[in-house]
Amino acid sequence: MGGDHAPKETVRGSVGAALGLKDITKIILVGDSEILNRELNRCKFKPSKIEICHASEAVAMGESPAQAIRRKKDSSISKAMDLVKSGEADAMVSAGNTGAVLVAAMLKLRPLEGVERPAIAMVMPTQQRPVVLIDVGANTDCSVKLLEQFAIMGSVYSKAILKQSKPVVGLLSIGGEEGKGNEITKEACAALGKIAGLNFKGNVEGHDLFRGETDVVVCDGFVGNVVLKTSESVVHAVQYWMSKEFHKNPMRLLGATLLKGALKAMKRRMDPELYGGAPLLGVNGTCIIAHGASSGRAILNAIRVACESAQNRVDQLIMKEIAKTRAI
Amino acid sequence: MGGDHAPKETVRGSVGAALGLKDITKIILVGDSEILNRELNRCKFKPSKIEICHASEAVAMGESPAQAIRRKKDSSISKAMDLVKSGEADAMVSAGNTGAVLVAAMLKLRPLEGVERPAIAMVMPTQQRPVVLIDVGANTDCSVKLLEQFAIMGSVYSKAILKQSKPVVGLLSIGGEEGKGNEITKEACAALGKIAGLNFKGNVEGHDLFRGETDVVVCDGFVGNVVLKTSESVVHAVQYWMSKEFHKNPMRLLGATLLKGALKAMKRRMDPELYGGAPLLGVNGTCIIAHGASSGRAILNAIRVACESAQNRVDQLIMKEIAKTRAI
Numbered sequence: 001m002g003g004d005h006a007p008k009e010t011v012r013g014s015v016g017a018a019l020g021l022k023d024i025t026k027i028i029l030v031g032d033s034e035i036l037n038r039e040l041n042r043c044k045f046k047p048s049k050i051e052i053c054h055a056s057e058a059v060a061m062g063e064s065p066a067q068a069i070r071r072k073k074d075s076s077i078s079k080a081m082d083l084v085k086s087g088e089a090d091a092m093v094s095a096g097n098t099g100a101v102l103v104a105a106m107l108k109l110r111p112l113e114g115v116e117r118p119a120i121a122m123v124m125p126t127q128q129r130p131v132v133l134i135d136v137g138a139n140t141d142c143s144v145k146l147l148e149q150f151a152i153m154g155s156v157y158s159k160a161i162l163k164q165s166k167p168v169v170g171l172l173s174i175g176g177e178e179g180k181g182n183e184i185t186k187e188a189c190a191a192l193g194k195i196a197g198l199n200f201k202g203n204v205e206g207h208d209l210f211r212g213e214t215d216v217v218v219c220d221g222f223v224g225n226v227v228l229k230t231s232e233s234v235v236h237a238v239q240y241w242m243s244k245e246f247h248k249n250p251m252r253l254l255g256a257t258l259l260k261g262a263l264k265a266m267k268r269r270m271d272p273e274l275y276g277g278a279p280l281l282g283v284n285g286t287c288i289i290a291h292g293a294s295s296g297r298a299i300l301n302a303i304r305v306a307c308e309s310a311q312n313r314v315d316q317l318i319m320k321e322i323a324k325t326r327a328i
Numbered sequence: 329m330g331g332d333h334a335p336k337e338t339v340r341g342s343v344g345a346a347l348g349l350k351d352i353t354k355i356i357l358v359g360d361s362e363i364l365n366r367e368l369n370r371c372k373f374k375p376s377k378i379e380i381c382h383a384s385e386a387v388a389m390g391e392s393p394a395q396a397i398r399r400k401k402d403s404s405i406s407k408a409m410d411l412v413k414s415g416e417a418d419a420m421v422s423a424g425n426t427g428a429v430l431v432a433a434m435l436k437l438r439p440l441e442g443v444e445r446p447a448i449a450m451v452m453p454t455q456q457r458p459v460v461l462i463d464v465g466a467n468t469d470c471s472v473k474l475l476e477q478f479a480i481m482g483s484v485y486s487k488a489i490l491k492q493s494k495p496v497v498g499l500l501s502i503g504g505e506e507g508k509g510n511e512i513t514k515e516a517c518a519a520l521g522k523i524a525g526l527n528f529k530g531n532v533e534g535h536d537l538f539r540g541e542t543d544v545v546v547c548d549g550f551v552g553n554v555v556l557k558t559s560e561s562v563v564h565a566v567q568y569w570m571s572k573e574f575h576k577n578p579m580r581l582l583g584a585t586l587l588k589g590a591l592k593a594m595k596r597r598m599d600p601e602l603y604g605g606a607p608l609l610g611v612n613g614t615c616i617i618a619h620g621a622s623s624g625r626a627i628l629n630a631i632r633v634a635c636e637s638a639q640n641r642v643d644q645l646i647m648k649e650i651a652k653t654r655a656i
Contacts, residue, residue, distance in 0.1 A: 127568050137502060140510035174465060174553040182468035182550040206557025210565035219554075222510040225502040226551055227558050229534025234562040237538035240455050241597050245590035252590050258583025262573035269569050 002096015013299025065099030091286035118282030123275035128212030167215035170204030276301030330424015341627025393427030419614035446610030456540025495543035498532030604629030
């Protein structure tokens with residue numbers, strides 16, 4: 001029920017996933033059954049893999065997460081999370097209120113043993129291979145301990161899902177040298193260097209982010225969220241300037257027409273939807289947070305990533321890695 | 329002597345400024361006189377407005393700022409700062425070691441009365457009018473008090489130099505509502521709202537940064553530096569993808585040729601060099617920090633902004649505004 005284009009795009013993406021992803025046994029749409037049925041009937045195909053689980057309430061986008069989860073026991077987010085908790089579902093995907101998903105996951109799925117706080121990871125396109133930015137908004141004020149755990153969780157995710165055998169991990173700071181940064185990153189830089197088995201390369205800067213030479217970039221959720229949204233903002237500004245300049249005269253319009261394919265390909269390259277939503281790492285179970293503005297294609301990719309995460313038991317892998325560092 | 333293309337581009341930019349900016353009486357090039365004279369002799373015109381002040385030492389880009397300023401008494405940065413301190417110069421511009429400029433300014437010019445810590449402001453292009461981001465790297469860990477002063481200093485700069493009569497000020501956070509953010513921004517949001525005469529609109533997000541609806545965006549120097557470098561990184565990635573896609577076949581190459589003017593215009597729009605370096609606000613005197621990779625054009629613009637700042641006595645305006653808020 002959540003997201004700017006729900007339930008239309010959510011349903012479309014789910015139908016696409018049910019038809020296209022052979023590893024999936026069942027997709028349960030959780031929400032108002034009447035609305036969902038109507039939406040499903042609009043689709044050309046109604047795959048038998050799709051079921052509906054009725055939820056009489058929905059958390060609105062602007063609602064206070066904690067209150068919404070406490071009061072709306074029958075909200076689609078709560079009910080979907082219950083399905084994961086009970087084992088009826090292996091993973092949940094939501095394009096709804098991020099805070100509410102986070103609260104529901106904390107309360108119902110609970111953090112993994114040894115994990116202090118779950119974090120939201122975001123896979124972003126770069127000039128080379130994609131980068132995992134963690135945390136992008138779950139924890140605004142972070143201790144060194146939290147940043148250490150983010151590094152481990154991000155590294156596990158990169159290995160399991162992005163198939164990087166030895167992910168290069170960097171700490172987001174404002175200078176390459178160890179002495180650069182604010183108080184917390186200076187301390188964290190030293191601590192991360194001591195984690196056995198972590199391929200930590202030290203500080204990375206904003207400059208390095210989209211160069212694609214780092215697989216996992218660690219930061220607190222405040223900085224990560226600002227970075228994520230700033231990057232989107234720059235891309236929008238560039239597209240705005242482009243369209244303004246390209247429409248100035250007929251010659252330019254012709255040029256733009258010849259470049260139509262190239263511009264489309266570029267848009268695809270820059271599109272974070274490709275990597276299918278942001279995994280909430282550090283809870284029992286699989287939970288993928290899709291962008292509020294998700295298209296059907298984004299939802300499909302989020303479902304694909306949810307499926308891969310569940311199959312690879314990313315949560316169990318994280319728990320094992322965290323246990324290793326705690327044992328030392 | 330500082331910067332990636334020094335002294336060639338620095339000298340070229342200075343010659344351009346001496347010829348083009350009529351308000352300037354004299355430009356003093358501070359550095360190795362032999363090298364500077366050689367470089368000057370390579371220019372077509374050698375304006376009589378240009379003088380050389382010999383400095384036997386130079387601070388390298390990677391050097392520790394505090395040590396360099398303490399040990400190299402005859403460095404070009406120190407000597408240039410001395411010229412401002414003694415009143416022989418009205419302003420200084422440097423593309424050298426930013427930390428060293430900061431340390432020298434703190435020691436020699438001293439913070440303005442009432443100003444706790446100077447901050448580096450950066451003027452950035454957006455979809456609409458330019459935005460002043462403050463601080464972009466002088467202070468990594470900031471109290472609410474510091475953020476309040478950054479807001480006032482940024483607002484004064486926007487008024488005096490960018491001619492915004494009532495600059496809209498925003499606090500960089502991760503949600504529009506007052507309750508969103510980390511501990512320090514939550515507190516700062518409430519405090520900024522109470523500053524009389526400040527046109528504070530509340531929290532702004534990364535999304536809003538390049539939309540151009542805010543004139544001044546306040547953040548700590550860690551976040552500001554990450555934002556600045558991330559934005560540059562995104563622009564580079566977009567240019568990289570563009571050039572890759574545009575060169576894929578002859579048809580696309582033809583399209584790109586027709587769009588040559590548009591692409592150039594876009595590059596100009598996105599170019600922060602247009603706004604001429606980052607002013608160090610909150611010290612006695614005028615000090616402009618140019619990008620390390622500054623071209624002659626960037627240096628010229630930095631000199632222009634230095635001239636305007638000195639003429640408008642931005643430092644005195646800041647002192648007055650800070651005094652007002654302290655009196656309440």
